[in-house]
Amino acid sequence: xxxxxxxxxxxxxxxxxxxxxxxxxxxxxxxxxxxxxxxxxxxxxxxxxxxxxxxxxxxxxxxxxxxxxxxxxxxxxxxxxxxxxxxxxxxxxxxxxxxxxxxxxxxxxxxxxxxxxxxxxxxxxxxxxxxxxxxxxxxxxxxxxxxxxxxxxxxxxxx
Amino acid sequence: xxxxxxxxxxxxxxxxxxxxxxxxxxxxxxxxxxxxxxxxxxxxxxxxxxxxxxxxxxxxxxxxxxxxxxxxxxxxxxxxxxxxxxxxxxxxxxxxxxxxxxxxxxxxxxxxxxxxxxxxxxxxxxxxxxxxxxxxxxxxxxxxxxxxxxxxxxxxxxxxxxxxxxxxxxxxxxxxxxxxxxxxxxxxxxxxxxxxxxxxxxxxxxxxxxxxxxxxxxxxxxxxxxxxxxxxxxxxxxxxxxxxxxxxxxxxxxxxxxxxxxxxxxxxxxxxxxxxxxxxxxxxxxxxxxxxxxxxxxxxxxxxxxxxxxxxxxxxxxxxxxxxxxxxxxxxxxxxxxxxxxxxxxxxxxxxxxxxxxxxxxxxxxxxxxxxxxxxxxxxxxxxxxxxxxxxxxxxxxxxxxxxxxxxxxxxxxxxxxxxxxxxxxxxxxxxxxxxxxxxxxxxxxxxxxxxxxxxxxxxxxxxxxxxxxxxxxxxxxxxxxxxxxxxxxxxxxxxxxxxxxxxxxxxxxxxxxxxxxxxxxxxxxxxxxxxxxxxxxxxxxxxxxxxxxxxxxxxxxxxxxxxxxxxxxxxxxxxxxxxxxxxxxxxxxxxxxxxxxxxxxxxxxxxxxxxxxxxxxxxxxxxxxxxxxxxxxxxxxxxxxxxxxxxxxxxxxxxxxxxxxxxxxxxxxxxxxxxxxxxxxxxxxxxxxxxxxxxxxxxxxxxxxxxxxxxxxxxxxxxxxxxxxxxxxxxxxxxxxxxxxxxxxxxxx
Numbered sequence: 001x002x003x004x005x006x007x008x009x010x011x012x013x014x015x016x017x018x019x020x021x022x023x024x025x026x027x028x029x030x031x032x033x034x035x036x037x038x039x040x041x042x043x044x045x046x047x048x049x050x051x052x053x054x055x056x057x058x059x060x061x062x063x064x065x066x067x068x069x070x071x072x073x074x075x076x077x078x079x080x081x082x083x084x085x086x087x088x089x090x091x092x093x094x095x096x097x098x099x100x101x102x103x104x105x106x107x108x109x110x111x112x113x114x115x116x117x118x119x120x121x122x123x124x125x126x127x128x129x130x131x132x133x134x135x136x137x138x139x140x141x142x143x144x145x146x147x148x149x150x151x152x153x154x155x156x157x158x159x
Numbered sequence: 160x161x162x163x164x165x166x167x168x169x170x171x172x173x174x175x176x177x178x179x180x181x182x183x184x185x186x187x188x189x190x191x192x193x194x195x196x197x198x199x200x201x202x203x204x205x206x207x208x209x210x211x212x213x214x215x216x217x218x219x220x221x222x223x224x225x226x227x228x229x230x231x232x233x234x235x236x237x238x239x240x241x242x243x244x245x246x247x248x249x250x251x252x253x254x255x256x257x258x259x260x261x262x263x264x265x266x267x268x269x270x271x272x273x274x275x276x277x278x279x280x281x282x283x284x285x286x287x288x289x290x291x292x293x294x295x296x297x298x299x300x301x302x303x304x305x306x307x308x309x310x311x312x313x314x315x316x317x318x319x320x321x322x323x324x325x326x327x328x329x330x331x332x333x334x335x336x337x338x339x340x341x342x343x344x345x346x347x348x349x350x351x352x353x354x355x356x357x358x359x360x361x362x363x364x365x366x367x368x369x370x371x372x373x374x375x376x377x378x379x380x381x382x383x384x385x386x387x388x389x390x391x392x393x394x395x396x397x398x399x400x401x402x403x404x405x406x407x408x409x410x411x412x413x414x415x416x417x418x419x420x421x422x423x424x425x426x427x428x429x430x431x432x433x434x435x436x437x438x439x440x441x442x443x444x445x446x447x448x449x450x451x452x453x454x455x456x457x458x459x460x461x462x463x464x465x466x467x468x469x470x471x472x473x474x475x476x477x478x479x480x481x482x483x484x485x486x487x488x489x490x491x492x493x494x495x496x497x498x499x500x501x502x503x504x505x506x507x508x509x510x511x512x513x514x515x516x517x518x519x520x521x522x523x524x525x526x527x528x529x530x531x532x533x534x535x536x537x538x539x540x541x542x543x544x545x546x547x548x549x550x551x552x553x554x555x556x557x558x559x560x561x562x563x564x565x566x567x568x569x570x571x572x573x574x575x576x577x578x579x580x581x582x583x584x585x586x587x588x589x590x591x592x593x594x595x596x597x598x599x600x601x602x603x604x605x606x607x608x609x610x611x612x613x614x615x616x617x618x619x620x621x622x623x624x625x626x627x628x629x630x631x632x633x634x635x636x637x638x639x640x641x642x643x644x645x646x647x648x649x650x651x652x653x654x655x656x657x658x659x660x661x662x663x664x665x666x667x668x669x670x671x672x673x674x675x676x677x678x679x680x681x682x683x684x685x686x687x688x689x690x691x692x693x694x695x696x697x698x699x700x701x702x703x704x705x706x707x708x709x710x711x712x713x714x715x716x717x718x719x720x721x722x723x724x725x726x727x728x729x730x731x732x733x734x735x736x737x738x739x740x741x742x743x744x745x746x747x748x749x750x751x752x753x754x755x756x757x758x759x760x761x762x763x764x765x766x767x768x769x770x771x772x773x774x775x776x777x778x779x780x781x782x783x784x785x786x787x788x789x790x791x792x793x794x795x796x797x798x799x800x801x802x803x804x805x806x807x808x809x810x811x812x813x814x815x816x817x818x819x820x821x822x823x824x825x826x827x828x829x830x831x832x833x834x835x836x837x838x839x840x841x842x843x844x845x846x847x848x849x850x851x852x853x854x855x856x857x858x859x860x861x862x863x864x865x866x867x868x869x870x871x872x873x874x875x876x877x878x879x880x881x882x883x884x885x886x887x888x889x890x891x892x893x894x895x896x897x898x899x900x901x902x903x904x905x906x907x908x909x
Contacts, residue, residue: 020280030198036191036197039195041368076191080189094181097800100808101414102188102193103366128846136366138808144843145848
């Protein structure tokens with residue numbers, strides 16, 4: 001089985017890699033590129049822990065092949081903060097204690113950022129439905145929803 | 160906050176404890192930098208994968224690994240034969256058999272071989288090349304079916320001496336608790352309710368699958384990195400199974416992506432070490448989600464028969480429960496704790512519980528948050544609710560009339576010190592939730608819950624650095640913010656800012672034995688040890704200062720982060736701060752540290768009352784959670800945000816257990832829903848906000864009054880939701896989960 005050569009952009013950086021035809025984008029990110037912030041919770045697209053953006057679209061990277069990133073722009077949790085400045089969502093997650101174990105946090109943050117890019121003023125219900133594909137077993141979601149709504153409010157004020 | 164009990168903790172003025180500082184691992188966890196079990200690799204690493212049984216029950220006639228071993232890129236194959244024949248205690252022998260089957264596979268997913276290969280691709284192919292000759296055997300997965308005459312037998316002669324002669328060979332143990340004369344008690348009742356209740360097995364559902372990385376040299380020195388609730392337990396268990404010296408095996412705990420009790424045992428670790436030993440290469444193993452569901456610790460399913468007698472005034476005159484839990488393929492279901500906790504919230508003259516520990520062809524049950532208690536509470540709290548409503552009584556008032564208090568002899572033996580049940584009930588009655596109006600097809604349920612809490616072996620080292628900052632080393636994986644709590648307690652005791660303390664989770668080579676993160680013990684026991692370690696460091700610093708000032712040690716006291724002269728003979732000296740003392744430590748006797756090694760008693764039992772509103776769709780049977788409030792005694796909430804988080808998370812897991820979650824086995828004995836699509840845990844859109852009301856009735860067994868809070872919150876929701884759904888649907892729901900088809904059928908049959 002010969003490998004496929006892929007040229008892509010990850011968090012703004014140009015990246016090239018070779019991947020097996022059946023290798024997932026998640027495995028490439030984690031095992032080849034050392035970007036272990038995206039997590040594998042299920043491998044079947046049910047838990048959202050591996051959530052990344054592909055050309056701005058929210059995807060489960062366990063359901064995307066590494067080869068599909070050819071020519072695309074991939075955004076992962078590692079690209080969310082700018083140098084020392086955390087994204088407002090990241091800051092609010094810490095302030096609201098919106099994580100306990102933190103395994104789902106990267107996927108939820110990537111998904112929440114994508115929500116706020118599309119809808120800067122989501123209702124609680126819209127936030128809950130947008131994040132329904134991201135499982136969290138620790139928090140009961142209460143503090144996650146509050147953190148996202150609070151970050152949205154701050155971001156609206158700042159813009 | 161109202162305190163219902165007066166102890167020394169009432170007058171303590173906290174500066175750090177009770178605030179909500181940012182957790183020290185927060186930035187790592189929101190940036191993706193935190194390293195969990197599967198996030199580490201090593202040079203030359205191999206991938207390990209496990210071969211699992213496709214049968215519910217079968218004799219292994221032979222395993223032929225030769226073809227797999229001959230494959231290019233395959234470095235080792237292990238089976239049970241590779242593990243040394245050792246004289247293991249029964250519990251550890253079962254752990255080994257669960258990690259690597261011996262003569263029989265006992266459930267769908269049971270491990271029986273493993274490979275280490277240069278890539279995952281090759282490892283997968285190698286698994287397929289292993290030839291196993293099985294002799295399939297009859298199987299049983301239902302707890303009640305397992306004790307019928309003629310049921311397939313898992314183990315012969317394993318029952319302990321508590322099991323009466325002639326009982327089913329699938330019964331492993333019998334437990335009995337209580338006091339009084341149950342028949343005499345029931346005879347005093349105006350009504351005796353007899354009802355049976357069933358719950359299905361549920362999984363802890365941590366989002367992080369089990370993962371580890373093992374290395375072992377030819378000299379027997381080994382290193383293991385893994386996600387676990389207790390790396391000291393991993394060390395001891397693996398060393399015993401593999402015949403290693405405990406001191407030669409160093410285990411480092413990764414960040415842990417949830418556990419809820421399910422990571423208090425080992426599954427992959429002994430296998431990874433054996434593969435590493437055989438290959439002399441690092442071996443990494445990571446489970447898939449289906450492996451997690453098929454082969455790691457669900458909790459027991461249960462079947463409970465209840466008889467409760469009540470007067471028309473709402474006084475419980477007698478209470479009896481017989482509990483049958485299946486704990487999977489090995490002894491050790493949590494039925495003992497179910498039988499102990501069932502009636503723990505109530506002050507009863509005549510009470511008795513009997514528990515039966517039963518084996519079936521399912522994965523070995525592991526601890527799950529207050530193991531055994533939620534199912535028992537489901538039965539007890541449902542029955543009390545039904546009786547109370549039958550008499551037209553307020554269900555909260557009935558619980559108050561029977562509530563255990565300080566001095567009550569608990570149904571499982573001990574007499575309670577100051578406890579918080581009554582406070583949670585009173586707060587619930589006064590809460591606006593209790594009097595809020597309900598609409599059509601809506602119902603409100605309440606239920607109480609209890610958990611024992613625990614202390615356990617604990618070792619903490621607190622080190623003062625030369626610049627006057629402080630490092631706390633503890634040995635318990637931080638599963639929900641405990642490093643923040645330890646830093647807070649150390650800062651409180653030393654009188655320095657929270658930001659000056661950093662708490663780390665040390666590896667097994669750095670501290671003495673630490674019990675696993677279980678029993679809601681960490682904030683209590685590790686907190687207590689942290690406070691005592693800080694006190695030891697303060698005493699040492701006072702000694703150093705006494706030396707500098709040339710006065711007696713007793714003439715120096717510690718206040719607000721500094722040593723002060725105290726008493727008539729101390730003279731006048733300007734206070735010396737911790738940083739000033741640290742800076743000259745080298746000249747006053749060397750580094751400054753405090754230690755505490757303890758096995759603290761006095762964990763302080765915990766109680767909660769939950770209140771929930773549900774709406775039932777009469778056309779589909781679907782249940783919507785409209786509103787949820789948790790009232791729980793935390794003793795003293797060290798970091799209230801993380802206490803609320805425990806309340807909210809436990810309630811949500813309980814909601815999942817009540818409404819959706821269940822292990823579904825086919826006639827073939829195979830698990831039919833081994834994935835998050837079909838094993839559906841609550842998602843954000845299923846839930847409202849979960850209101851968390853913290854009560855603080857100080858625990859006399861902890862210097863700051865802390866009680867564990869992690870587990871109690873999953874005990875009441877099963878019954879609270881069932882009571883709400885029963886009211887909304889107009890029919891008593893006595894079997895979980897209350898999935899739409901089941902609710903619809905109950906409505907139509909009523």
